[in-house]
Amino acid sequence: MTLSCDFLNFTLKSPLVLASGIIGTSPALLTRAARAGAGMVTAKSCGLAPRAGHPNPVAVDWGGGVLNAIGLTNPGADAEVPLLVETRARLSPLGVPLIASIFAGTVAEFAAVTEIICRAKPDLLEVNISCPNVRDDFGTPFAALPETAAAVTDAVKRAATCPITVKLAPNVPDIARIAAAVVAAGADAITAINTMPGMVIDPVSGKPFLSNRTGGISGAALKPIALRCVFDIARAVDVPVIGTGGVCNGRDAVEMLAAGATVVGVGTAIHTRGVDAPAKINAELTQFMAQNNFGSIAALRGRAL
Amino acid sequence: MNTLPQPFTITKIVDENAVTRTFILDGALAAEPGQFVMAWLPGVDEKPFSLAAANPVSLTIAAVGPFSRAIHTLRTGDALWLRGPLGRGFRLPEKMTGELVLVGGGYGVAPLRFLAETARARGFPVRAIVGARTSADLLALDALAALGATVIPATEDGSVGRRGLVTHALADALADGLPALVCACGPTGMLAAVGKLCDAAGVPVQLSWEAHMRCGIGLCGSCERGDGWLTCLDGPVER
Numbered sequence: 001m002t003l004s005c006d007f008l009n010f011t012l013k014s015p016l017v018l019a020s021g022i023i024g025t026s027p028a029l030l031t032r033a034a035r036a037g038a039g040m041v042t043a044k045s046c047g048l049a050p051r052a053g054h055p056n057p058v059a060v061d062w063g064g065g066v067l068n069a070i071g072l073t074n075p076g077a078d079a080e081v082p083l084l085v086e087t088r089a090r091l092s093p094l095g096v097p098l099i100a101s102i103f104a105g106t107v108a109e110f111a112a113v114t115e116i117i118c119r120a121k122p123d124l125l126e127v128n129i130s131c132p133n134v135r136d137d138f139g140t141p142f143a144a145l146p147e148t149a150a151a152v153t154d155a156v157k158r159a160a161t162c163p164i165t166v167k168l169a170p171n172v173p174d175i176a177r178i179a180a181a182v183v184a185a186g187a188d189a190i191t192a193i194n195t196m197p198g199m200v201i202d203p204v205s206g207k208p209f210l211s212n213r214t215g216g217i218s219g220a221a222l223k224p225i226a227l228r229c230v231f232d233i234a235r236a237v238d239v240p241v242i243g244t245g246g247v248c249n250g251r252d253a254v255e256m257l258a259a260g261a262t263v264v265g266v267g268t269a270i271h272t273r274g275v276d277a278p279a280k281i282n283a284e285l286t287q288f289m290a291q292n293n294f295g296s297i298a299a300l301r302g303r304a305l
Numbered sequence: 306m307n308t309l310p311q312p313f314t315i316t317k318i319v320d321e322n323a324v325t326r327t328f329i330l331d332g333a334l335a336a337e338p339g340q341f342v343m344a345w346l347p348g349v350d351e352k353p354f355s356l357a358a359a360n361p362v363s364l365t366i367a368a369v370g371p372f373s374r375a376i377h378t379l380r381t382g383d384a385l386w387l388r389g390p391l392g393r394g395f396r397l398p399e400k401m402t403g404e405l406v407l408v409g410g411g412y413g414v415a416p417l418r419f420l421a422e423t424a425r426a427r428g429f430p431v432r433a434i435v436g437a438r439t440s441a442d443l444l445a446l447d448a449l450a451a452l453g454a455t456v457i458p459a460t461e462d463g464s465v466g467r468r469g470l471v472t473h474a475l476a477d478a479l480a481d482g483l484p485a486l487v488c489a490c491g492p493t494g495m496l497a498a499v500g501k502l503c504d505a506a507g508v509p510v511q512l513s514w515e516a517h518m519r520c521g522i523g524l525c526g527s528c529e530r531g532d533g534w535l536t537c538l539d540g541p542v543e544r
Contacts, residue, residue, distance in 0.1 A: 057351040
């Protein structure tokens with residue numbers, strides 16, 4: 001029995017993928033996640049210009065999950081390149097591929113960021129068309145419609161020198177249509193899903209807790225939503241899917257694979273279970289496979305389809 | 306792991322020095338010394354503060370920026386919201402042969418007050434080295450003495466106590482006889498120097514670090530210090 005599995009042209013030591021935005025873009029932190037058992041790691045999304053992000057408060061665990069609006073804090077694409085280069089150098093001896101992640105406000109800007117970030121030679125490029133926390137020009141419009149999602153995918157694919165995975169939003173009427181559109185436009189894989197827009201309101205003051213007022217829901221509350229989205233996507237397209245949303249333990253990972261995920265994203269579990277959450281989830285996954293006679297990750301895939 | 310911000314009512318405000326006040330709130334938190342809370346004022350900001358006491362919850366806050374000045378406008382009866390306790394605090398051994406030496410620089414004294422209270426409740430002897438620029442900046446001398454700690458003030462201008470830095474006073478203390486444990490909180494340079502002195506003397510040391518804190522729960526990476534060390538999850542106390 002092994003946790004080793006294939007994803008695109010990579011052979012991973014574990015199906016767990018550190019989700020984008022979790023513990024930032026620091027080479028040391030991304031390496032720490034890899035050492036803790038992640039099979040791939042995703043850097044935080046990066047745009048053309050530096051962004052400080054939103055003022056505090058930026059996150060809260062309300063008991064059922066986490067709501068966050070960090071606000072795409074990043075150093076800008078040019079400054080991100082050396083960080084990614086260093087991260088890749090540190091990850092390479094561990095056999096852990098690096099996924100860079102990008103966002104932008106226009107299709108042309110997506111292409112420009114892609115060109116810059118590809119100088120760092122990431123193994124895979126995540127195209128974040130779905131961050132719910134940046135209003136107007138960013139995110140939501142692109143992931144909301146098949147046409148805009150496809151336009152971004154096409155532009156990034158033309159500019160990229162590595163395979164691309166497009167990160168989809170859960171709050172659309174028919175995620176399978178979006179998935180089909182981005183695959184037709186050249187997406188090599190799909191990451192599903194980003195956080196779900198939500199709010200936490202303090203009843204005493206009557207005010208939203210986050211400075212951005214709304215944020216993205218992750219953690220336990222997101223899992224059933226993510227399972228349904230991954231299920232719909234896996235039935236609609238043939239590309240591999242990084243199933244992400246609320247996976248906190250081994251059983252959650254098994255469910256995500258059953259829904260059709262090729263590999264499984266882990267994010268908020270870092271908060272609920274610590275930086276070594278991937279190691280804990282790997283151990284639980286191994287135990288589940290042993291107890292239920294599954295010899296490989298591939299054998300767990302798509303059982304719900 | 307629910308860490309929703311909970312509103313507390315301010316029951317008492319104690320002036321510690323010209324710019325520093327301790328806000329005593331109407332409740333308790335199950336916290337260990339050295340842990341922190343994220344204090345929130347709706348529509349203003351949210352920032353980390355070490356607990357100066359957990360029962361009742363007390364925060365010692367210097368008015369040094371827009372948010373701390375906003376907190377200083379609060380009066381008895383007003384609400385302050387806290388998310389936490391968060392992070393890992395100081396860890397006292399079950400038994401201790403020898404003294405616990407606390408080293409506090411400036412506002413870093415706040416969590417050491419909570420630690421002194423906990424250590425004294427267990428009967429451990431406590432020596433507290435409290436440093437500041439001038440006598441007017443010193444904090445918590447009376448409170449630490451009232452807890453039964455031996456208090457050694459140090460001021461850079463020599464206006465009270467030993468003239469010089471807390472690290473000079475710590476070097477004196479280490480020369481007197483080795484303590485069982487040194488716990489320190491204060492500016493980064495001071496903590497680095499304390500750590501160096503203790504390592505050289507072979508004395509166990511725990512250091513509480515400050516950082517730019519955003520999510521406070523291990524997700525955003527803003528508070529990374531050094532090589533992948535998260536101040537909010539791995540700290541704030543390095544032990």
